[in-house]
Amino acid sequence: MFTLGVASGDPTPDAVILWTRLALDPTAGDGSGAMPDEDVEIAWDLAADERFERVLASATVTARAADGHSVHVDATGLEAGTDHWYRFRLGDETSTVGRTRTLPTGAPERFSVAVVNCQMYESGAYGAYRHLADEDVDLVAHLGDYIYEYAGGEGEGRHSLPNRVLETLGDYRLRYASYRLDPDLAAAHARFPFVATWDDHEVANNYMGDTAPGDVDAEVVRARKAAAYRAWWENLPVRLDPPDGSDLAVYRAFDAGDLARLVLLDERQDAAEPPCRDAQSTGLDFGNCDEVEGEDRTRLGADQEAWLADQLATSTATWNLLGNPVVLAGVDGGSDTAAYYLDTWDGFPQARRRLIAQLAEVSNPVVLTGDYHAGMTLEVRADPFDQSSALVAPEFMAPPISSVLFPQDVSARTPQLLEQLNHHGYLVVDVTPDELTARFRVLDDVADPDTEISTASTWTVRAGDPEPTRA
Numbered sequence: 001m002f003t004l005g006v007a008s009g010d011p012t013p014d015a016v017i018l019w020t021r022l023a024l025d026p027t028a029g030d031g032s033g034a035m036p037d038e039d040v041e042i043a044w045d046l047a048a049d050e051r052f053e054r055v056l057a058s059a060t061v062t063a064r065a066a067d068g069h070s071v072h073v074d075a076t077g078l079e080a081g082t083d084h085w086y087r088f089r090l091g092d093e094t095s096t097v098g099r100t101r102t103l104p105t106g107a108p109e110r111f112s113v114a115v116v117n118c119q120m121y122e123s124g125a126y127g128a129y130r131h132l133a134d135e136d137v138d139l140v141a142h143l144g145d146y147i148y149e150y151a152g153g154e155g156e157g158r159h160s161l162p163n164r165v166l167e168t169l170g171d172y173r174l175r176y177a178s179y180r181l182d183p184d185l186a187a188a189h190a191r192f193p194f195v196a197t198w199d200d201h202e203v204a205n206n207y208m209g210d211t212a213p214g215d216v217d218a219e220v221v222r223a224r225k226a227a228a229y230r231a232w233w234e235n236l237p238v239r240l241d242p243p244d245g246s247d248l249a250v251y252r253a254f255d256a257g258d259l260a261r262l263v264l265l266d267e268r269q270d271a272a273e274p275p276c277r278d279a280q281s282t283g284l285d286f287g288n289c290d291e292v293e294g295e296d297r298t299r300l301g302a303d304q305e306a307w308l309a310d311q312l313a314t315s316t317a318t319w320n321l322l323g324n325p326v327v328l329a330g331v332d333g334g335s336d337t338a339a340y341y342l343d344t345w346d347g348f349p350q351a352r353r354r355l356i357a358q359l360a361e362v363s364n365p366v367v368l369t370g371d372y373h374a375g376m377t378l379e380v381r382a383d384p385f386d387q388s389s390a391l392v393a394p395e396f397m398a399p400p401i402s403s404v405l406f407p408q409d410v411s412a413r414t415p416q417l418l419e420q421l422n423h424h425g426y427l428v429v430d431v432t433p434d435e436l437t438a439r440f441r442v443l444d445d446v447a448d449p450d451t452e453i454s455t456a457s458t459w460t461v462r463a464g465d466p467e468p469t470r471a
């Protein structure tokens with residue numbers, strides 16, 4: 001029954017979400033997990049030790065058929081900055097045991113976050129997650145592309161289910177189940193609390209707001225968002241109410257005492273259509289166009305933009321970490337002329353200037369990014385690409401867990417780029433009151449689940465000085 005494992009997430013100093021999803025056969029083609037169409041009551045235990053000798057809480061919870069038989073238990077009354085262990089029970093069946101950790105309060109000496117993204121199942125094994133389980137981090141921040149919506153394919157190699165482009169709730173449910181059957185991904189969820197946002201592939205490639213490449217009808221996009229958001233909510237350990245149709249506010253913040261505030265952004269749901277979408281729909285999503293500097297396109301939507309302004313203005317943290325799914329500092333991959341991915345912040349220059357101006361006002365802003373299928377260290381300048389403008393923040397881009405690399409060298413026209421790493425892996429960010437350390441952990445061979453891992457580079461940032469230094 002507990003075939004999809006356990007997970008925890010969205011910790012606070014005294015609570016954490018405990019997750020599981022019941023499935024008799026996770027591979028059932030309709031995404032139902034072969035579960036009967038009725039609610040199931042299960043029990044959960046939370047303990048101060050791995051052997052459950054000191055149980056702190058036990059209760060029951062209903063796994064509703066309407067929620068795909070998932071549960072999100074909010075376990076409260078916990079001690080701050082402390083490891084806890086949890087499990088679920090049904091009859092004589094017991095789930096695997098998960099470990100989780102509440103957020104610290106006060107003045108922690110250290111806080112550590114692993115940053116992950118882009119885990120296309122078909123293009124590589126999850127050796128990165130196997131190694132991540134050995135790291136000593138307080139939580140894992142997932143910046144998106146948790147699943148990809150393409151047909152799973154068939155034949156040799158890894159294939160997720162179903163073998164069709166995802167459209168319905170059943171399709172998306174089956175895709176999450178298929179990914180979660182990977183033992184290394186399941187083990188990472190059982191080891192650390194996750195805090196997750198999303199990028200485009202949780203719904204569809206390059207969707208923005210209620211638009212998608214190829215002039216898809218807005219109603220069709222909304223229906224797909226509703227199915228995809230519902231399945232995302234069911235399958236991730238988030239402290240959120242279920243979506244209302246195609247609406248789900250996922251932006252939120254996590255405080256590690258007064259040491260660090262981590263803000264997670266949603267850069268898809270309410271975004272305006274990117275410039276030159278007509279050209280993109282004919283295959284050009286990488287280029288330049290006169291429309292870029294035209295109208296003021298929103299990236300975050302008015303509600304999230306106001307919320308973010310408040311989160312930054314009220315922060316008393318030494319470090320302000322921005323969980324930002326797509327690159328902020330700007331990347332120009334052209335040779336003779338400029339060429340941008342117009343669905344990154346490069347397609348939203350006015351909104352980007354506003355965001356960077358806000359970051360310039362806070363204590364030690366650091367941007368954490370994904371999406372680009374490479375590891376990068378960049379400088380976020382007040383006026384991106386103008387190296388004579390003020391340095392506002394360092395930006396660290398986590399390498400992809402398994403998605404296909406985009407190894408094109410973008411250094412020629414991107415002076416703010418300090419390093420590009422064309423490898424798979426993850427990023428570990430440690431903060432102390434004096435210093436931030438970013439370590440790029442990279443795999444030898446993403447195709448090999450038993451691959452080795454090493455640290456490709458380490459950067460440090462001193463509190464009070466945004467310039468990253470290679471260690």
Ligand SMILES: [Fe+2]
Pocket residue numbers: 118119145201371373403
């Ligand atoms: Fe991706």
